[in-house]
Amino acid sequence: MAGRRLFLFGLVTGLIASAIILILARGSPGRPVELLPPPDPPGIQVFVRGAVRATGVIHIPAGSLVEHALQAAGGVLPQADLEGLNLAAPLSAGDEVSVRFRPTAVPIPIPGALPAATAPAPNHRVNVNAASLAELDTLPGIGPTLAQRIIDERERHGPFARVENLLRVSGIGPTLLEKIRDLVSVE
Secondary structure (H helix, E strand, O other): OHHHHHHHHHHHHHHHHHHHHHHHHHOOOOOOOOOOOOOOOOEEEEEEEEOEOOOEEEEEEOOOEHHHHHHHOOOEOOOEEOOOOOOOOEOOOOOEEEEEEOOOOOOOOOOOOOOOOOOOOOOOOEEOOOOOHHHHOOOOOOOHHHHHHHHHHHHHHOOOOOHHHHHHOOOOOHHHHHHHHHHEEOO
């Protein structure tokens, strides 16, 4: 009988030792692996201006085409001239998309836009410090968007002291300034 007890004691001790070894060898189960979707490709910023609904810097996905940039700018205006503009051209960061206005004898009305004003009289100068958007829009090369930028600039930084200060307005360069110099005043 002593042999049987010794056998049972050895068997129980062996089972307990095996269980302890298995528990220690198993360790913690760890964390499950979480799979994330691939990140979106980085976007690019391009400048869109001209005959579009919203000019300015827009953010579009990398690899976008000119057509995508125009859609992001709210689409083109009815008087846009898309002739010569490659809508399938790929864009890179910092590119500029300029949509020209179609030359027409009769202006096409834009819903919600102010009616077009007539050109200033030859001896009448437009005071850029007091002119309305419609008055500024009468100047050659100045459309409603650029006229609004002139108004925004004078509201932000005060009246223009000299005609040359119009160069502070984004979109007015030396060529356009020379074109309108004799038609404007800062009085």
